[in-house]
Amino acid sequence: MGKLLIVGTVAFDEIETPFGKTDKILGGAATFIGLSASQFDVASAIVSVVGDDLPQEYLDLLENKNIDISGIEVVKGGKTFYWKGKYHNDLNSRDTLATELNTLADFNPIVPENFKNAEIVMLGNLHPSIQMGVINQMSERPKLIILDTMNFWMDNALDELLEVIKKIDVLTINDEEARQLTNEYSLVKAAKEIQKMGPKYVVIKKGEHGALLFHKENVFFAPALPLEEVFDPTGAGDTFAGGFSGYLATTNNISFENLKKAVIHGSNLASFCVERFGTERMQDLKREDVSKRLHQFKMLTQFDIELK
Numbered sequence: 001m002g003k004l005l006i007v008g009t010v011a012f013d014e015i016e017t018p019f020g021k022t023d024k025i026l027g028g029a030a031t032f033i034g035l036s037a038s039q040f041d042v043a044s045a046i047v048s049v050v051g052d053d054l055p056q057e058y059l060d061l062l063e064n065k066n067i068d069i070s071g072i073e074v075v076k077g078g079k080t081f082y083w084k085g086k087y088h089n090d091l092n093s094r095d096t097l098a099t100e101l102n103t104l105a106d107f108n109p110i111v112p113e114n115f116k117n118a119e120i121v122m123l124g125n126l127h128p129s130i131q132m133g134v135i136n137q138m139s140e141r142p143k144l145i146i147l148d149t150m151n152f153w154m155d156n157a158l159d160e161l162l163e164v165i166k167k168i169d170v171l172t173i174n175d176e177e178a179r180q181l182t183n184e185y186s187l188v189k190a191a192k193e194i195q196k197m198g199p200k201y202v203v204i205k206k207g208e209h210g211a212l213l214f215h216k217e218n219v220f221f222a223p224a225l226p227l228e229e230v231f232d233p234t235g236a237g238d239t240f241a242g243g244f245s246g247y248l249a250t251t252n253n254i255s256f257e258n259l260k261k262a263v264i265h266g267s268n269l270a271s272f273c274v275e276r277f278g279t280e281r282m283q284d285l286k287r288e289d290v291s292k293r294l295h296q297f298k299m300l301t302q303f304d305i306e307l308k
């Protein structure tokens with residue numbers, strides 16, 4: 001069983017979509033990544049920080065999924081990271097209405113001793129200097145370091161972000177953010193620019209239009225499953241990252257061919273996340289449902305064509 005180290009926010013989210021709105025509910029990049037990766041047989045741990053305003057049941061939920069939460073610092077009297085977002089009618093774009101870093105503002109991450117040799121490190125969305133702090137604590141170079149980020153950090157910590165991007169193997173990023181990072185409109189050109197910054201692989205997520213994996217001159221595309229019910233896209237990108245990294249940790253194979261499969265697993269899991277608000281759908285997702293949908297995925301993308 002491979003070891004997967006996850007870094008990212010554990011958060012309070014408040015979400016509004018055309019289908020309704022929530023109060024403060026459990027969210028955060030690491031939460032979605034952890035729940036998604038728990039669909040695989042991996043030993044995973046989360047490094048993050050919260051305040052003691054976060055209900056214990058949220059931490060219990062992660063622990064009950066066999067995630068090591070000893071690296072989640074609980075700050076006495078502190079407030080948990082808070083994010084508020086509102087989706088537009090097409091659900092493909094959203095406005096961030098509030099980002100309160102709270103305890104994240106001066107967090108010094110501590111990697112649990114038994115995860116310092118994790119093969120796969122999934123640096124989920126949070127401050128790039130925290131992402132760097134985690135890389136620096138690893139006892140040996142992980143087999144694969146994956147990083148996910150968003151426009152907030154490009155706007156607020158670009159220099160630190162570019163430094164950490166130099167050290168990683170895979171960048172996962174959405175289409176608009178890839179354009180912002182590189183000033184290139186074409187995603188093919190953007191992926192080439194990103195590869196020059198450090199990572200050998202680039203995954204560009206395009207919401208309901210699927211995901212692209214780039215490596216040198218190779219491109220692989222996975223569609224998103226067309227769904228009847230989409231309530232809330234929050235966390236879909238992180239759920240993708242959790243499926244992608246969880247699959248790589250369980251197979252312990254980082255060839256391009258296996259990365260393609262990881263993209264499919266990531267897309268498959270993300271298709272569940274959007275069916276309910278927040279983490280609701282991921283909390284009690286059964287492995288048999290995941291596997292059933294993987295069959296649908298295969299059917300969706302398979303065709304016979306004569307090539308001359």
Ligand code: AMP
Pocket residue numbers: 009011012013027028029082083099125126127150152153233234235236237238239
């Ligand atoms: P996604 O929809 O995959 O981009 O991820 C949404 C999750 O990211 C939400 O649960 C938020 O709590 C979290 N989030 C939003 N903004 C940030 C940020 N600036 N840094 C880290 N996590 C964030």
